[in-house]
Amino acid sequence: xxxxxxxDVHQHFLPPGYARWLESGGIAQVGGRAIxxxxxDKAIGLMDQFSISTGILSLSAPGVYLGDGTDARTMxxxxxxxxxxxxxxRPDRFGFFxxxxxxxxxxxxxxxxxxxxxxxxxxxxxxxNYQGIYxxxxxxxxxxxxxxxxxxxxxxHPAELPGxxxxxxxxxxxxxxxxxxxxxxxxxxxxxxxxxxxxxxILAHAGGFVPYASHRVAVGVTAETGxxxxxxxxxxxxxxxxxxxxxxxxxxxxxxxxxxxxxVLFGTDWPFAPxxxxxxxxxxxxxxxxxxxxxxxxxxxxxxQALFPRLIDQE
Numbered sequence: 001x002x003x004x005x006x007x008d009v010h011q012h013f014l015p016p017g018y019a020r021w022l023e024s025g026g027i028a029q030v031g032g033r034a035i036x037x038x039x040x041d042k043a044i045g046l047m048d049q050f051s052i053s054t055g056i057l058s059l060s061a062p063g064v065y066l067g068d069g070t071d072a073r074t075m076x077x078x079x080x081x082x083x084x085x086x087x088x089x090r091p092d093r094f095g096f097f098x099x100x101x102x103x104x105x106x107x108x109x110x111x112x113x114x115x116x117x118x119x120x121x122x123x124x125x126x127x128x129n130y131q132g133i134y135x136x137x138x139x140x141x142x143x144x145x146x147x148x149x150x151x152x153x154x155x156x157h158p159a160e161l162p163g164x165x166x167x168x169x170x171x172x173x174x175x176x177x178x179x180x181x182x183x184x185x186x187x188x189x190x191x192x193x194x195x196x197x198x199x200x201x202i203l204a205h206a207g208g209f210v211p212y213a214s215h216r217v218a219v220g221v222t223a224e225t226g227x228x229x230x231x232x233x234x235x236x237x238x239x240x241x242x243x244x245x246x247x248x249x250x251x252x253x254x255x256x257x258x259x260x261x262x263x264v265l266f267g268t269d270w271p272f273a274p275x276x277x278x279x280x281x282x283x284x285x286x287x288x289x290x291x292x293x294x295x296x297x298x299x300x301x302x303x304x305q306a307l308f309p310r311l312i313d314q315e
Contacts, residue, residue: 005053010267032170132162136186242267
């Protein structure tokens with residue numbers, strides 16, 4: 001394997017118990033894609049193929065809160081312990097973002113404490129919305145305060161929109177991008193990045209539509225709040241962004257033009273993004289002519305090492 005390798009901040013896992021639990025609840029797809037098979041050996045094989053030294057594991061949608069949330073706290077514990085076991089077995093290859101059972105805020109606080117204090121989680125993965133309640137809403141402030149206290153890194157991952165899908169348009173193709181964009185809008189609208197400045201938010205898939213529509217989004221926030229639109233733009237640019245499914249010659253220039261220096265991180269979205277998609281988007285990143293060697297190294301691993309100092313040793 002080539003070293004130093006990439007660090008993948010957007011790599012999913014599906015431990016067997018969780019996959020069976022989804023199946024028992026009648027869930028066979030996420031975002032219009034069939035739930036893929038996963039195991040640690042397959043993950044390492046994929047990582048070796050694309051020179052990824054470390055994958056930071058996270059649960060994708062739908063998370064662990066289904067129906068009335070009866071099993072959500074238990075499943076969050078099981079998922080986080082399964083992720084921690086992967087890291088304990090191969091600390092050179094894996095990290096993990098903890099899962100929390102929002103919209104159960106008390107349960108989320110308990111899960112975060114267990115994940116950080118007992119399992120050494122690298123951060124937390126939050127879905128953009130939970131049963132139609134978007135990140136940024138004041139009901140989630142107790143969790144934000146705790147994550148701020150811990151200087152936590154938070155991956156914001158899309159979920160299905162709180163409304164019916166459009167037939168023949170798979171949610172992963174467009175709805176997921178809108179969901180992340182809505183969460184970014186709402187976080188900034190409620191000034192979460194300013195009120196909780198110690199949280200580092202990573203927006204999945206290059207922030208959805210945020211870089212492309214950032215000035216329009218800023219005008220929208222200003223219309224809702226009366227804030228200075230340039231202050232709003234500064235907040236939007238303060239997010240971090242991963243490249244999962246987003247390093248095409250159409251999306252990457254927009255992202256690089258918008259994001260602050262050091263705020264673009266490598267991601268794959270594997271295994272929901274199949275190997276062929278990982279190959280395509282990683283190849284596009286590698287062949288993008290306007291990245292010099294320093295910028296390429298920064299995206300591949302340098303920028304994320306500033307967020308997770310323990311990964312510096314993985315070189």
